Amino acid sequence: MTQNRPHPRSRRTFLRQLALGAGAAALGPALLQACGRGPGGSAESAGGAGGELVISNFPLYIDVDAPGAPGSVARFQKDTGIKVRYVEDVNDVRQFFARIQPQLAAGQPLAQDLIVLTGWMAERLIRLGWMEPLPLAEVPNARNLVPSLRKPSWDPEQRYSLPWQSGIAGIAYNIKATGKELRGIDDLFDPALKGRVSALLEMRDTMGLLMLADGQDITRPTWAAAQPSFDRLEQARKSGQIRRFTGNDYQNDLLAGNLAACIGWSGDVAQLAMEQPDLRFLVPDSGGVLWADVMLMPKGARHPREVARWLNWVYEPVEAARIAAAVQYISPVEGVREVLAKDPATAPLANNTLMFPDAAMQKKLYVFGPLSVQEEARWEERFAQITEG
């Protein structure tokens, strides 16, 4: 069995696993904070008082320092002289919300000046009045925002948020393990893959894909329309078809060969495929779920001018291209494709339809629409009953 191992577990994989697991490590502090203490674990201990720009983002979501090639954070610090504390402590947006909620509800500022969260969560925070409008007057590069992400449903006037990256939820699979190309969501329910399939804990991505496969309109999701998909998911969990529900940690299981196929995110799989060429990413013909993670400034943020500098800097196409080349998601910045195409080392990325969806791809992508407050509670309860057994 060991000789079939598709990929040796490298040290890097283990380190990544630790980085991804760090979200779970934050659980202890999170419980304390939920009882009304301070905000985000490591970001808090970093402190934001000393003129330092504090940013919370998902793990592995930016280019990092390499020998002779400083990462974006280091280059920004050098270019602007602004000190940055960049903390990768957003693992699960819902748990992150539970961490920051007590302080925001009490009208106290967070340690963070900027947080990166998914669109639907941005909508919740904006609606609650806990976010500050971004200092967009000082961000001339904001005009580089791609048209498709302007005035999104979560921020109709485009005052509170700017996208960090966007991406696609679809099917990731290892062709050696599946033994064939997959064609759609039905393949995840194929008994031949029993126990070697995972789905995402991100409800809108998992449910969105299933509902699209069921012919439902996810841009206007309703409780009734979701029931067949909920039932299907529940059935698959009970039968053992679905091995796990995951956050980013499906990546390790894919590399280690524990999963043959899963619901995953486009950029992750593009990055992993460099390590493991047998990995594929499929946007089913029934449709893929398009999402965006956006930058938000919490009320009372202490460094709005530095926030403006950062936003402007990451919306510079040359800088955005470096981030895009590292994370391989869909960059929200116009001109990135041209920058990538010019450099022979990155030119193939410019033709990657997962990073730069062409017209055919764009027709298959849908954004999960808003849920009313009461509906969302019902959805989350049902989804939790499925994922948490």
Added chain:
Amino acid sequence: MWLLGLYVLPLLGLVPLSLSEPLSRFGLDTVFTGRVANYSEVLQAYGPILLRSFSFAAIATAVGLVLAYPLAFAIRFRGGRWQPLLIGLVVLPSLSSFLVRAIAWTSLLGDNGPVLGLVESLGLTDGLNGLGVLRDGRLLNTPTAVIIGLTNTLLPFLVLPLVVAMQRIDPRLLEAAADLHAGPLRRFIRVVWPLSLPGLGAGLLLSLIPAAGDVVNPRFLGGPNDRMIANAIDNLLLVQLQAPRAAALTLVLTALITVAVGLQLRGRGLEELPLP
């Protein structure tokens, strides 16, 4: 006093919370309404998971005991001058974080990992499948993996009190038993076992409680059908933002553990336990 301040008072604070309702959908603030239905709702929704948590904890403790007795015996009676080192080795893994250990287990127990490789080369796969130890030839994300992780976590808590209890056993008792033609098994049953009982009681107390409330092992080593009760509490509080129901479930869990501990201590005072 410490127990009162650090344990009982916060727990009592949960009682009114468990009878409240959330003030708003996105707040953890609550208002007391005397809503007893929180309890019936969580019992109905999470009863099976409670049962599962205690079975996992009980099995892990039983497996742990099977490992801990020979280990403690060897450390006490065969350790000699290596005794401190051996005790150190037992405790050493506990110094690393739960998380790191669980993640290390995921690579050991994975589908292409060394444990399954060994099982396969010994030709045991079908047998273990039949026994339900493996699921479709898999180990990671099964109840077995969770129990392995739990056993690993609680082993030091079983071994240490047993070593302490066995320290009080005079080696000459074993010699005397041997002189009276008692074989090794008989010596264990008639001498070591009864004299180590206080250590066993303490070990059970120290292991069963954290095992029943474990979050990390089921999350990383289990599948969605192997979740334990702390995962449910975690989800209720941090994802669903249902603090009152999370509090109700926490109190139910605490009450059950208290009953279990009470049963264990019945007829035997705490002062007899060689708590380290």
